[in-house]
Amino acid sequence: MAKIIPGKSGSKKDVITLKASTLFRKKGFSATSMRDIAESIGVEAPSLYNHIQSKNEILKDICFRIARLFMGYLEEVESGTQSNLSKTESIIRFHISLMTEEYESVYIADHEWKHLPEPFLSDFKNQRRNYRSRLAAILQKGIDDKEISKVNSHVAVLTILSAISGMESWQRSGKKIDAKLLEEDMIKILIEGLRNK
Amino acid sequence: MAKIIPGKSGSKKDVITLKASTLFRKKGFSATSMRDIAESIGVEAPSLYNHIQSKNEILKDICFRIARLFMGYLEEVESGTQSNLSKTESIIRFHISLMTEEYESVYIADHEWKHLPEPFLSDFKNQRRNYRSRLAAILQKGIDDKEISKVNSHVAVLTILSAISGMESWQRSGKKIDAKLLEEDMIKILIEGLRNK
DNA sequence: GTAAAAAACTAATAAGTGTTAGTTTTGGAA
DNA sequence: TTCCAAAACTAACACTTATTAGTTTTTTAC
Numbered sequence: 001m002a003k004i005i006p007g008k009s010g011s012k013k014d015v016i017t018l019k020a021s022t023l024f025r026k027k028g029f030s031a032t033s034m035r036d037i038a039e040s041i042g043v044e045a046p047s048l049y050n051h052i053q054s055k056n057e058i059l060k061d062i063c064f065r066i067a068r069l070f071m072g073y074l075e076e077v078e079s080g081t082q083s084n085l086s087k088t089e090s091i092i093r094f095h096i097s098l099m100t101e102e103y104e105s106v107y108i109a110d111h112e113w114k115h116l117p118e119p120f121l122s123d124f125k126n127q128r129r130n131y132r133s134r135l136a137a138i139l140q141k142g143i144d145d146k147e148i149s150k151v152n153s154h155v156a157v158l159t160i161l162s163a164i165s166g167m168e169s170w171q172r173s174g175k176k177i178d179a180k181l182l183e184e185d186m187i188k189i190l191i192e193g194l195r196n197k
Numbered sequence: 198m199a200k201i202i203p204g205k206s207g208s209k210k211d212v213i214t215l216k217a218s219t220l221f222r223k224k225g226f227s228a229t230s231m232r233d234i235a236e237s238i239g240v241e242a243p244s245l246y247n248h249i250q251s252k253n254e255i256l257k258d259i260c261f262r263i264a265r266l267f268m269g270y271l272e273e274v275e276s277g278t279q280s281n282l283s284k285t286e287s288i289i290r291f292h293i294s295l296m297t298e299e300y301e302s303v304y305i306a307d308h309e310w311k312h313l314p315e316p317f318l319s320d321f322k323n324q325r326r327n328y329r330s331r332l333a334a335i336l337q338k339g340i341d342d343k344e345i346s347k348v349n350s351h352v353a354v355l356t357i358l359s360a361i362s363g364m365e366s367w368q369r370s371g372k373k374i375d376a377k378l379l380e381e382d383m384i385k386i387l388i389e390g391l392r393n394k
Numbered sequence: 395g396t397a398a399a400a401a402a403c404t405a406a407t408a409a410g411t412g413t414t415a416g417t418t419t420t421g422g423a424a
Numbered sequence: 425t426t427c428c429a430a431a432a433c434t435a436a437c438a439c440t441t442a443t444t445a446g447t448t449t450t451t452t453a454c
Contacts, residue, residue, distance in 0.1 A: 012431090030227035031312065034412060043432075046413075050431050055412065111308065115228065149389070154367075155382040162363020163356045170355055185352040192346070192389065209401090231442060240402075243443075247401050252442065 013051045015041065020058045021104040025168075029059055029112040056117050059108070063116060066109035067127050069098060074134060084142030088160075089191055091135065095164045096183045107168045132157050160190055210248045212238065217255045218301040222365075226256055226309040253314050256305070260313060263306035264324050266295060271331060281339030285357075286388055288332065292361045293380045304365045329354050357387055 019040045023032040034055055038045040052058060073094045077087050099106050113124050136157045142148035148156075163186065170182065216237045220229040231252055235242040249255060270291045274284050296303050310321050333354045339345035345353075360383065367379065 026311075028225060028227055028311070030225055033410075035410085044434080046415095046434085047432050049413070114225070149385070151382040151385055152378060155379055156386060158363055158367055159360045159383055159386050162366075163360040166355055166359020166362060169359075170351075181349060182352050185348040186356055188346070188348055189353060189356050189387070230440075232440085241404080243404085243445095244402050246443070 011051075016048055016051055017058055017061055021062060021108060024059070024062070024112055025104045025107045029108070029115045056115075056120075059112065059116060060120050062105050063109045063113050063124055064120075066098075066102070066105050067124065067131075070095075071127065071131060074131060078134065078138070083147060084138050084145060085147045085191070087138050088135075088142065088148075089187065091138075092160060092164065092187060092190060093183065095161070096167065096186065099164060099167045100179050100183075103168050110165050110168075132161070135160075163190060208248075213245055213248055214255055214258055218259055218305060221256070221259070221309055222301045222304045226305070226312045253312075253317075256309065256313060257317050259302050260306045260310050260321055261317075263295075263299070263302050264321065264328075267292075267328060268324065271328060275331065275335070280344060281335050281342060282344045282388070284335050285332075285339065285345070286384065288335075289357060289361065289384060289387060290380065292358070293364065293383065296361060296364045297376050297380075300365050303362075307362050307365075329358070332357075360387060 016037065020032070020037045023036055023040060027036070034045045034048060037058075038048055041048075074091065077090050080087060080090075082090070113128075114121070116124055132154075136153040139148060139153040139156050143150055143153060167182070167186075213234065217229070217234045220233055220237060224233070231242045231245060234255075235245055238245075271288065274287050277284060277287075279287070310325075311318070313321055329351070333350040336345060336350040336353050340347055340350060364379070364383075
């Protein structure tokens with residue numbers, strides 16, 4: 001009866017992914033059923049299978065799209081010529097902006113990836129590890145140049161990424177704080193915390 | 198056949214809660230079945246109901262115990278006479294130490310509370326909000342005293358709590374970094390990021 | 395050693411899971 | 425109008441879910 005109408009979002013698969021993202025973020029991947037997703041679109045559950053292969057595929061698509069975005073930007077920054085502290089700031093800003101623009105997907109890639117089936121789980125974890133150690137390498141260079149204060153670079157990466165990832169709890173909570181202010185204050189705390197004095 | 202043997206942990210209910218915590222953290226609350234919990238103890242699922250009321254009760258116990266610990270420490274600090282930056286540091290240190298000592302439970306209280314059934318969900322969210330705004334109040338006083346740099350206090354709270362909450366991903370990853378080093382470096386970044394210059 | 399209480403067991407329930415099969419409806423092109 | 429493919433539908437599958445009922449085993453207390 002009802003029909004999946006692709007909006008500006010693109011294909012019907014995209015509509016499903018979008019609606020599923022909202023639910024995965026709100027209730028978690030495991031607690032979200034295919035019937036939940038179908039209902040939020042206004043369709044019966046089996047109809048979804050005309051457009052997707054499985055529930056897992058939706059999760060996989062979300063996680064790897066986000067991973068690709070982050071990895072792409074990291075590569076851009078790596079080949080740049082700015083100082084390492086400034087490279088770090090660029091990456092933090094990218095994380096924050098992606099978090100504000102696509103926080104449902106970013107949240108899922110951050111918190112629900114553990115439900116990926118193999119071999120995607122291993123692949124994702126590798127990409128994650130790779131990303132973090134390359135970010136740590138940038139920080140380490142900054143530390144060696146005495147531009148960044150002497151801390152364990154992996155701890156610094158952890159601190160940065162976690163701080164940003166927690167933005168989602170603000171995103172949900174009704175935007176009492178202006179997005180730009182949030183970004184600037186968070187940058188201030190993190191960058192001043194890292195800067196060598 | 199097998200029997201639930203209460204170790205040093207206390208009652209049999211405590212054993213169940215402990216084993217459940219490990220699974221809830223590893224697989225998530227929804228993806229963990231009562232059979233999973235039972236198996237990890239070496240017992241059949243229905244036997245668990247001699248000691249607990251429901252799966253939800255386990256989650257409730259975990260979340261509220263952690264909430265009580267944090268709230269208790271906050272009250273202690275609030276009534277202290279140290280500077281506000283130093284109060285903040287105490288609280289950060291408490292968070293970090295609880296995270297290293299009881300990271301499974303802390304992780305669950307941090308990430309799985311959304312699966313609490315009403316009215317516990319509302320109660321928990323209220324406590325959470327209350328805790329955060331009281332922590333923000335401490336920071337605000339520090340800002341007014343020009344001891345802490347001028348940032349939005351709620352953003353600062355968010356940054357601090359999220360940074361610490363991310364420690365769990367290190368906890369899991371095989372402790373390559375020494376716990377004390379992690380604590381000191383994280384404190385360094387956060388406190389130097391907050392200190393007024 | 396025996397009685398009572400605690401805690402395990404098996405069997406079963408009703409509801410929910412992702413997904414498939416087979417069928418009907420829909421929308422666009424000829 | 426007719427035809428065809430896309431995409432919806434209903435019915436059903438095999439399985440898993442939390443939990444209950446009823447029973448047997450184990451532990452505790454005397």
